[in-house]
Amino acid sequence: MRVRPNRFSLVLTLLGLFVGGGAQATSAPVADPEPTTRHGETDGQHARRMQWFADAKLGIFIHWGIYAVDGIDESWSFFNGKVSHEDYLKQLRGFTASAYDPQEWARLIRQSGARYAVLTTRHHDGVALWDSRQGLNVVRDTPAGRDLVGPFVDALRANDLKVGLYYSLPDWSYPDYDVFTRKQKRYALGAEPQRWQRYLDYYQGQIADLQQRYQPDLIWFDGDWEHNAGEWQSAKLRSDMRARNPDLIINSRLNEYGDYATPELGVPVVKPGQPYWELCLTMNRSWGYQPRDTEYKSPHQILQILSQTLSMGGNLLLDIGPKADGSIDPRQVEILEKLGRWTRKHAEAIYGTTAGIGLDHFAGPSTVSKDGRTVYLFLDGAPNGDLLVKGFDSKVLRARVVGGDQPVQARVLGKYDWSRHPGLLFLSVPRAALDPDITVVALELDAPVKLYREESKPIESNG
């Protein structure tokens, strides 16, 4: 297990920044009615730029690189001294991409119900998947011998999927990068500022190159923990990138200069405080292809995680790790296909929704439609009796099972005219309508959902 203590503290710091970064009301009669938030953008502009991402809910992460050849940890295996750098790079010779079928990848991704994908264009090992001018790349240095990014980007666009490109700020193989392995540093930044400047020019040049060639909708940085914002020139990078594409979305791993938070592997226990976030998750324990790793989550478990994520208002970025020839392990294909069955059937409860009503009100995940007038309750397994919803202060016009529209009986019990307490809402879901994985019940309301949250007290006057 690798230990990287700063990631969690970074996420916590970001949490604080986002929570604290709310809009301030202003009384000055200025022309712009919207208060400025972060990086010179108003709340409204930020929300408009983030809209597709917030609505997308499911993305597919793809870790593809030479590490699939020996099936070892992506980049970390040499960083942590499990193999030498020299042995790690021998994998260059085995990276063929001979069965690479980007159309098939895009079709599978589309079919899973994802609305975007994020491909590792260059991991910490520095091996670029495109014909980069400098550094290692698969075109020059592997038998694959061609650009692997462009065809995938085209296939995503042809399938109406948004394009995300992962890029590691550190390149542990590059002679002008200061960090080499966990134990070895090449040089100290202060001692060789020109050398660090060469690295900055190299990596920022690669970002410009990626943007010019592929016009990504999203750039997913990684590895910012090795340097601070000043050293990376994060502010400059952000403004250069946004100048090339004002609509670009950037993940949080650019010190404090990103647009959304990226909790990793651990499904959040409490709802993250920041408005936009995305949980990135492996299907087994590994990001890249590791045939010895058989600890796969089942399709049902992944649906449970997706439901939890939706319920807390986040996105799930689920990872696949293609083999060195570009084919995808059948276990990963199966998960994508099973996800697809469920997401297709329950689309209205997934895409464009917001966080649910919370566990105080319903003992399970839930989501709410953007207009607030439909509440979706996620039911894992078959209940022994009715479902219970508490503190539900809205009138249910109609209750139904999503996907087949079977009616659900909704009854309010324990409501007294003289009490503000809305009583208990009981729902009888027909057994025949249950989904083999997770059933979703839609409650259609006469107005945006209202929740009653007063503390229960003795009632001093009945009637």
Ligand code: GLC
């Ligand atoms: C971590 C790992 C990296 C992986 C990434 C995905 O930062 O360093 O190997 O690509 O998480 O979130």
